[in-house]
Amino acid sequence: MTKEATKSARKSAPEPANRRTGARASAAGSSPSPKSASNRAERAAERRGAIIEAAMDEFIARGFAATRLDDIAKRAGVAKGTIYLHFKDKESMFEELIRTAIVPLVTRLWATPPQPGASVRDMVEGFAKTFIEEVANTPRGDLVRLIVAEGPRFPEVADFYYREVVSRGLAGMRALIELGIARGEIRQKNLAQFPQIVVAPALIAVIWQSLFSKHAPLDALEMFRVHLDLIFGERRTT
Amino acid sequence: MTKEATKSARKSAPEPANRRTGARASAAGSSPSPKSASNRAERAAERRGAIIEAAMDEFIARGFAATRLDDIAKRAGVAKGTIYLHFKDKESMFEELIRTAIVPLVTRLWATPPQPGASVRDMVEGFAKTFIEEVANTPRGDLVRLIVAEGPRFPEVADFYYREVVSRGLAGMRALIELGIARGEIRQKNLAQFPQIVVAPALIAVIWQSLFSKHAPLDALEMFRVHLDLIFGERRTT
DNA sequence: TGACAATGACTGACCAGTCAGTCATAAATG
DNA sequence: CATTTATGACTGACTGGTCAGTCATTGTCA
Numbered sequence: 001m002t003k004e005a006t007k008s009a010r011k012s013a014p015e016p017a018n019r020r021t022g023a024r025a026s027a028a029g030s031s032p033s034p035k036s037a038s039n040r041a042e043r044a045a046e047r048r049g050a051i052i053e054a055a056m057d058e059f060i061a062r063g064f065a066a067t068r069l070d071d072i073a074k075r076a077g078v079a080k081g082t083i084y085l086h087f088k089d090k091e092s093m094f095e096e097l098i099r100t101a102i103v104p105l106v107t108r109l110w111a112t113p114p115q116p117g118a119s120v121r122d123m124v125e126g127f128a129k130t131f132i133e134e135v136a137n138t139p140r141g142d143l144v145r146l147i148v149a150e151g152p153r154f155p156e157v158a159d160f161y162y163r164e165v166v167s168r169g170l171a172g173m174r175a176l177i178e179l180g181i182a183r184g185e186i187r188q189k190n191l192a193q194f195p196q197i198v199v200a201p202a203l204i205a206v207i208w209q210s211l212f213s214k215h216a217p218l219d220a221l222e223m224f225r226v227h228l229d230l231i232f233g234e235r236r237t238t
Numbered sequence: 239m240t241k242e243a244t245k246s247a248r249k250s251a252p253e254p255a256n257r258r259t260g261a262r263a264s265a266a267g268s269s270p271s272p273k274s275a276s277n278r279a280e281r282a283a284e285r286r287g288a289i290i291e292a293a294m295d296e297f298i299a300r301g302f303a304a305t306r307l308d309d310i311a312k313r314a315g316v317a318k319g320t321i322y323l324h325f326k327d328k329e330s331m332f333e334e335l336i337r338t339a340i341v342p343l344v345t346r347l348w349a350t351p352p353q354p355g356a357s358v359r360d361m362v363e364g365f366a367k368t369f370i371e372e373v374a375n376t377p378r379g380d381l382v383r384l385i386v387a388e389g390p391r392f393p394e395v396a397d398f399y400y401r402e403v404v405s406r407g408l409a410g411m412r413a414l415i416e417l418g419i420a421r422g423e424i425r426q427k428n429l430a431q432f433p434q435i436v437v438a439p440a441l442i443a444v445i446w447q448s449l450f451s452k453h454a455p456l457d458a459l460e461m462f463r464v465h466l467d468l469i470f471g472e473r474r475t476t
Numbered sequence: 477t478g479a480c481a482a483t484g485a486c487t488g489a490c491c492a493g494t495c496a497g498t499c500a501t502a503a504a505t506g
Numbered sequence: 507c508a509t510t511t512a513t514g515a516c517t518g519a520c521t522g523g524t525c526a527g528t529c530a531t532t533g534t535c536a
Contacts, residue, residue: 065303079483149387151449162453194461200438211389215400223432230426230468317517
């Protein structure tokens with residue numbers, strides 16, 4: 001080791017890159033005071049947010065074990081001790097992180113406009129479109145990969161993910177499939193037993209983007225459409 | 239940390255379980271015995287094998303960063319220094335490990351009896367059956383998860399995996415799909431563009447087994463059959 | 477000013493990688 | 507063969523660096 005330590009630059013992960021253009025800095029500024037966050041509680045919340053965001057980036061880039069709290073602190077623009085004012089320890093920080101990140105993600109996904117007149121296919125496709133645009137093709141997708149990666153070592157996280165995302169998501173999808181069957185849009189009745197099948201290409205897309213996209217880019221949305229053609233029958237106009 | 243260290247028992251991962259029945263212990267006895275490894279080179283190879291196996295278990299259970307070489311050594315019944323007689327360092331050990339584990343895995347998978355008279359569906363189903371029985375429902379499946387987990391941090395591994403498994407596997411699947419289309423077994427012509435779709439449920443199965451099977455067991459093979467029904471049309475007799 | 481927030485130097489556990497020494501085996505010798 | 511010498515696989519205590527978590531000190535708000 002010794003000098004290896006220096007070789008691959010001990011910098012934080014890849015880089016903030018797209019410093020979330022102060023969006024949050026002002027986000028806290030819902031208060032009338034124009035002079036940024038002068039209020040104590042506000043500043044604290046702001047810091048906490050910065051820590052969470054920084055930690056997210058680092059954990060995604062390096063995984064749980066290889067992430068250093070010093071790096072998180074540096075990236076968040078905060079001293080290491082500050083982290084411990086907000087989180088008990090590294091482990092619970094990780095768990096809480098995932099939890100707080102998933103909720104808005106799922107909310108966002110289920111916020112699809114109901115569109116009463118739409119066909120089931122359109123609903124599923126709209127859902128997929130949102131997922132691919134908002135998750136698979138963005139850093140959020142890595143969150144999913146992170147859960148797959150660390151899940152077995154963090155049963156709490158895996159359980160939470162199963163309860164809040166997987167089981168609900170599959171239940172919702174199953175309902176949609178049953179609706180599709182009832183309406184005659186879907187032939188294959190057994191499909192309702194395995195909603196996973198409908199969702200599978202979405203997961204593939206997430207994994208593909210973070211592992212192989214540099215070797216062979218994947219048009220995830222088009223792939224999903226072909227998949228839907230299998231389920232609902234062709235409809236391509238192209 | 240402090241006492242945390244003790245809490246979750248610093249034991250190795252889950253357990254060696256099948257102590258390689260003292261093969262070596264007896265070797266120390268009278269050497270003339272032709273059986274077991276009495277020869278120097280043989281013993282070395284045996285040790286190397288034990289290290290690889292132990293390392294595999296540990297890496298799968300804990301991920302790269304959290305795995306301790308002391309644990310690998312202990313599990314392999316070898317001193318830590320011995321590891322360095324066989325591998326340059328932890329990182330290259332990990333890479334070599336994956337490489338040596340994948341080759342036989344892939345070989346095994348492609349060793350499906352060609353069965354000249356079989357339909358394309360039967361071929362794909364046979365392949366899936368092998369995969370699910372030999373990979374998804376066994377510890378080998380965790381190897382796949384390990385690659386997904388560590389891939390981004392080990393570009394070498396990801397590249398290797400793409401070259402040796404993904405691109406070949408998809409090419410083979412594409413050929414099969416085209417055959418299916420030519421034979422009229424498959425309607426959906428666009429499917430050949432995305433062989434990933436055919437394979438997707440297999441990957442889902444692997445991930446499901448290691449993350450969620452305790453919450454809700456998944457009959458992977460049945461799921462795959464339903465998926466094939468989508469592609470080839472129903473055929474269920476059950 | 478008093479109370480609380482933030483800091484970052486510090487501690488101690490931990491662990492990858494090393495290396496001087498051991499000893500079973502193989503080769504050389506009588 | 508029996509005995510001595512050479513080999514190198516194997517060992518595990520040790521080193522140097524790293525990093526999670528602490529806490530005395532310093533800064534800031536109300």
